[in-house]
Amino acid sequence: MIPIKNIPPGTRNGRIRLLQGLILLAVLPLVLMGCWTTTAKVAIEPPWMPDVSGQMEDREPPVGQVAPVFWLEDGVAIDGVFTEWRGLVSAQPYVVVYGSGFIPADASGDFTMATDGANLFLYADITDDVPNENKLPPAGAWRNDSVEFFIGTDTTPHRDFTPTDNHIRVVPASKTDPAVYSLSINDVDFTKETDARVRFRENGYRIEAAIPLALLGISDLRLGQKLRVEFQINDGDSSERDRLIHWMSEKDDPYFDASVWGDAEIVLPQEAAQ
Structure with a gap:
């Protein structure tokens, strides 16, 4: 060459x-060949895979169901014994907003509201396979184990919160001292102005609380009154919430959209049993 x-x-x-x-x-x-290769890609596992053992099929919101809010003339003693709540259930949330489906052993519970006309009493009996103390400030405690109650006296259709619409979060903060908890109303800390008790067990926890109606912007409640309510379970098996369950809403929106709440009525305990 x-x-x-x-x-x-x-x-x-x-x-x-x-x-x-x-x-x-x-x-x-x-x-x-490098650009158009058909070689199979190796799937990368996500950092968290939910255990779907015991999973139930997804369930629809119980549209049309009316939650009983119980009229208890003598009120409730907030003592961590929970005797007054026996046989009283307002709602059982099972609408999974996110998570791997409704798994009762992982996160489920009974929620109850009651009143004596001057106070709102709250109760939740939560089943949780990994119950955790939640040390976060109440406004941010949705990120781990906690329960939320929503209540309002305005039954007309509306989305934005009115003065009587309330978003209440009760947070289990100690496995050793039942009197240690935190509580927020519309993301403002009202722990010192309220009373509550929390008791943990191996597979969950129970909470009861009393809130003066004046803190909720509600002048009074009466037997037979119609209300709007919602209930929520926040479940975090580790450091962050990995499961969110509602009674009615299928989205993470009850804290700003009152239109997704359900109906309720103040009744005597014997009336709810009929």
């Missing part, structure tokens, strides 16, 4: 272009 440097300029340029073309033809198939 004649060295390129000895080739006349015109011929040399042609040879160079020819050589470049040959190189391109040799490399191009390799490039295309």
